[in-house]
Amino acid sequence: MHIDILSAVPRLLDSWFNESILQRAQQKGLAEVQVHDLRDWSTDKHRRLDDYPFGGGAGMVMTIEPIHRAITELRSKREVDEVIYMSPDGEMLGQGLANQLSLKGNLIILCGHYKGVDERVREHLITREVSIGDYVLSGGELAAAVLSDAVIRLLPGVLGDETSALSDSFQDGLVAPPDYTRPAEYQGWKIPDVLLSGHQANIDAWRHQQAVERTRLRRPELLDRSERDPGATDR
C-alpha cells in the first residue's frame, strides 16, 4: 500500500511514521508512506497556502491551486484509489472503514489547516472525507496519522502475529477480552483459573463470554447495532 499525505506542516508527521510498527511496515515493504509539503506546489512567491474567505469572516482558507497541482501530480504517478480529506464533518472512522481502506492499493490523504479548504477542493478533487471524532483539531495531521495507523496495522505481515489484528477490539463487533501475563499471582491478585487450565476450547469460550460481557457494560450500543444489523461492523 502506498499512502501520500499532503500537509502544510509535514514535520508534524515525521516521527510518527519513522517509529515502531509503522517504520517496520515500511522497512518490510508492506507500506510506503510519503509525507509531502503542500508548499512545494505553491506558486506564490512566499509559498503561501491560504487566503481570505470570499464574503469576509474570521480565519483563512486553504487555496485550491497548490492542492490541485499536488493531487494531479500524484495521480499521474500511480492509480489512486481514494483521495481522502480529513475533516470533522466527514464519515466517522471506525474499524469497518479501516478494514475497507486496508484493502486499497494507493491513498492520498489531505490534511486541512486554518478554517479548512476552498469548497471546490471537496467538490472536485476529494473522493472521501473522514473524521476521527466529534471534536475539532487544529489541523488534519493527527487525524491522518490515526487513520494511517489504523489501516497499516491491518496489512498482512505488519503485526508479528498474523491473527492479532483479527482479535482487536471491534473486529467482531465486540471489545477485546482481558489479557494477563506472568506472574500468575501478584501481591495476591490472581488471574482467572481457566487461563491456566490448558483447555483451549474452555479458554476460547471464556474469552468470548468476557468480550460480550465487557461490551454490554462498556459499549452497549455495539451490541444493539450488531443485533439490529449483523453486517454493521464491516462498514
Ligand code: ADE
Ligand atoms: N481536522 C480537524 N478536526 C478533525 C477531526 N476531528 N477529524 C478529522 N480531521 C480533522
